[in-house]
Amino acid sequence: MSEHSKNLAHHFSNTEQQFESGKLGMWLFLATEILLFGGLFAAYAVYRANHPEIFAYAHQYLDRNLGALNTVVLICSSFTMAWGVRMAQLGKQKQLLWSLMLTLVLAIAFLGVKGVEYESKWKHGLLWGKNYNPVEHVEAAPAHGIVGEAAPVDPPEVPTGENASLIAPAQTGPAGLAHTSGEAAKAHEEAPDNVHIFFGIYFLMTGLHGLHVLIGMGLILWIFARSYWGHFGPDYYTPVDLVGLYWHLVDLIWIFLFPLLYLIR
Amino acid sequence: MSNYLNHTSGWKSWVFTLDHKRIGIMYLVAILSSFLLGGIFAMLIRTELLSPGQTIMDADTYNRTFTLHGAIMIFLFIIPSIPAALGNFVLPVMLGAKDVAFPRLNLMSFWLYCFGAVFAVFSLVTKAVDTGWTFYTPYSTTTSASVISMTLGAVILGFSSIFTGLNFVVTIHKLRPKWMTFFKMPLFLWSLYATSIIQILATPVLGITLLLLIAERTMGIGIFDPGLGGDPVLYQHFFWFYSHPAVYIMILPAMGIVSELISVFSRKTIFGYRAIAYSSVAIALFGFFVWGHHMFTSGQSTLANMIFSLLTFSVSIPSAIKVFNWLATLYKGSISLAAPMLYALMFIFLFAIGGLTGLFLGTLATDVHLHDTYFVVAHFHYVMFGGTMIAFLGGLHYWWPKMFGKMYSEKLAALAAALIFVGFNMTFFTQFVMGTRGMPRRYYNYPEEFTTAHQISSIGSYIMGLGFVLIASYLVYSLMWGKKAPGNPWGAATLEWSHCPSPPPHDNFAEVPSQDTDPYDYSIVKYDEESDSYHLA
Numbered sequence A: 001m002s003e004h005s006k007n008l009a010h011h012f013s014n015t016e017q018q019f020e021s022g023k024l025g026m027w028l029f030l031a032t033e034i035l036l037f038g039g040l041f042a043a044y045a046v047y048r049a050n051h052p053e054i055f056a057y058a059h060q061y062l063d064r065n066l067g068a069l070n071t072v073v074l075i076c077s078s079f080t081m082a083w084g085v086r087m088a089q090l091g092k093q094k095q096l097l098w099s100l101m102l103t104l105v106l107a108i109a110f111l112g113v114k115g116v117e118y119e120s121k122w123k124h125g126l127l128w129g130k131n132y133n134p135v136e137h138v139e140a141a142p143a144h145g146i147v148g149e150a151a152p153v154d155p156p157e158v159p160t161g162e163n164a165s166l167i168a169p170a171q172t173g174p175a176g177l178a179h180t181s182g183e184a185a186k187a188h189e190e191a192p193d194n195v196h197i198f199f200g201i202y203f204l205m206t207g208l209h210g211l212h213v214l215i216g217m218g219l220i221l222w223i224f225a226r227s228y229w230g231h232f233g234p235d236y237y238t239p240v241d242l243v244g245l246y247w248h249l250v251d252l253i254w255i256f257l258f259p260l261l262y263l264i265r
Numbered sequence B: 001m002s003n004y005l006n007h008t009s010g011w012k013s014w015v016f017t018l019d020h021k022r023i024g025i026m027y028l029v030a031i032l033s034s035f036l037l038g039g040i041f042a043m044l045i046r047t048e049l050l051s052p053g054q055t056i057m058d059a060d061t062y063n064r065t066f067t068l069h070g071a072i073m074i075f076l077f078i079i080p081s082i083p084a085a086l087g088n089f090v091l092p093v094m095l096g097a098k099d100v101a102f103p104r105l106n107l108m109s110f111w112l113y114c115f116g117a118v119f120a121v122f123s124l125v126t127k128a129v130d131t132g133w134t135f136y137t138p139y140s141t142t143t144s145a146s147v148i149s150m151t152l153g154a155v156i157l158g159f160s161s162i163f164t165g166l167n168f169v170v171t172i173h174k175l176r177p178k179w180m181t182f183f184k185m186p187l188f189l190w191s192l193y194a195t196s197i198i199q200i201l202a203t204p205v206l207g208i209t210l211l212l213l214i215a216e217r218t219m220g221i222g223i224f225d226p227g228l229g230g231d232p233v234l235y236q237h238f239f240w241f242y243s244h245p246a247v248y249i250m251i252l253p254a255m256g257i258v259s260e261l262i263s264v265f266s267r268k269t270i271f272g273y274r275a276i277a278y279s280s281v282a283i284a285l286f287g288f289f290v291w292g293h294h295m296f297t298s299g300q301s302t303l304a305n306m307i308f309s310l311l312t313f314s315v316s317i318p319s320a321i322k323v324f325n326w327l328a329t330l331y332k333g334s335i336s337l338a339a340p341m342l343y344a345l346m347f348i349f350l351f352a353i354g355g356l357t358g359l360f361l362g363t364l365a366t367d368v369h370l371h372d373t374y375f376v377v378a379h380f381h382y383v384m385f386g387g388t389m390i391a392f393l394g395g396l397h398y399w400w401p402k403m404f405g406k407m408y409s410e411k412l413a414a415l416a417a418a419l420i421f422v423g424f425n426m427t428f429f430t431q432f433v434m435g436t437r438g439m440p441r442r443y444y445n446y447p448e449e450f451t452t453a454h455q456i457s458s459i460g461s462y463i464m465g466l467g468f469v470l471i472a473s474y475l476v477y478s479l480m481w482g483k484k485a486p487g488n489p490w491g492a493a494t495l496e497w498s499h500c501p502s503p504p505p506h507d508n509f510a511e512v513p514s515q516d517t518d519p520y521d522y523s524i525v526k527y528d529e530e531s532d533s534y535h536l537a
């Protein structure tokens, strides 16, 4: 049995058992995170399988370049985080602080780019559900009739007012059934029904991911403060390791989101 | 003698405690309060149904009453009952450990529970939810009731449940003594392990489902709204992907308790240890692939219906394996009918009825007739009340002397068990009959010819209520004036009885038991007349 250091809780018999418990706990927690996102991925899969034309049409309104930029930013942040964990293991406090700082800066950059993207969607009315109200002169958008024949400002198939969802069947039938052709070329000419479903899923997925980035930033800040106070060293760096794992997961989820939302077809 | 109850004092020593035993006791108080609340709603429902038309409340109030009964009983009582209250207390001691792996997370899980409960109960004083505990869309997105606070409460309670499960899995993996392999663990721990796996894997899906529901209500996201091209049946799929496995979160720990009780009170090693252990894991895994049986009449494809029906039947195999093993354990055992054993036997009887009637519902043709009738209500209560609640009572009576160091009156306990058994069958067996004759669930009104059956059912529920009042009385009495409990009154061989005094000391064991013991080998304990207790031989 090893000596009881100040970082060893009384119910563990040695630091190795404690470290391994923490690590197993974190992996299990990551599994729950994956299943939390799993619900959204399932919703994505169901709607994409049933209404591919919505996805083919709507994804053109997302900015691929900004999405790719953000992917690079997050991959870099994963690298700086991994570097930080290594520095913690080696007990190099100064490098640890630098790498955590860099990770934070990259996370802020990610959220900044995301904010720019959200703002442009907002400006052009490319939002979810009842709030989907596209402005006519969207860049790269077909000049006429994003929502079909009627005036784009007040589309008939989007019921308004309090009773909106009480109208059981959409007047145009279930999403996409009216436009089953769905070829890429055609999508450019005419918008399918219920394009807002795509934006609903887009905002839910990226929003939940963004929330995780924010939580991750909070955790990194906490680790930063603790390493500033000199809490970590070669014999105790569990929190750095666990926050690192969490950050890699946040990164990994984005790596799935990017092609699924931005790179359709 | 210093024990976990008098180790420290003052309210702060409880509110901020990291001791799994104190957290277990706080959970026990919290879930019993929830049970009282849910039980009051049940009594109100049964009283309203004494006669057709209005008896004591109007139709809207009735809808709110059965919703609150369901939501409180499921989310606040049954799910945390055995794992979070009894499991928290017993698991580390059975394992020969000093605490769970993450005591702080354990405390946080308890406070999250309280926080979530406040949200859920908040909807009582505002506009109580009237959707039923399943919150089906599109009604749940259009009703003016406070669905958001109730579902937000359920999400928070879900996190609490996830943290408990995560803590248990890590504890079982990492804090066992070296000699205790998985196959030397008591079966209650196997069932808690299987339960925890479901809690970890299924609960996040409920979280995202209810968050989507909240997004639907607040932002009109349209995913479940047919008016916006969304699909309300998708909500049902999401909801039952969690909520079917959730019934195994409720029943598996109950089966674990029964495995302990049957063996201890037959004074015979458990029959088919490995079969029972594996069947717990099998139930946990199969349980993930049967959720579609809730949508047989929701327009699911015929092929999907057939597959889900087949898979649903497959779950009955591991369940039946357990029942056969319990019966084989009883065979030629020297059975003592102490209160915990009465509940264990009651469990086998009632669970068998609940399980077998499940087959009627898993069969496509009969389900079309029985779907959404009182037959479903009766089936569910036979499994959840006749199963989980009864096993919880068995476990509570079994571990009560360990928890508080006091014995209760055996005579009163037997009387209460009899009242509950009679009351329960009166309440719910009549509902099987009503269901097959077409009485739909959740209806406020009913035709005259159902009056007698409804009245028998209501009177049965009052008898049950009487039983619970009796239990509460003698348990509270035992705390004040009960006989002092010996370390091992039942002669059990698991570590919490054989190696640990009642109530346990703050750290559970002065020395972690290093000797290799079999949890079901009763030759290691001997009865001692003088102390009326069993001691290590």
Ligand SMILES: [Cu+2]
Pocket (backbone or CB within 6 Å): B243, B244, B247, B290, B291, B293, B294
């Ligand atoms: Cu089910």
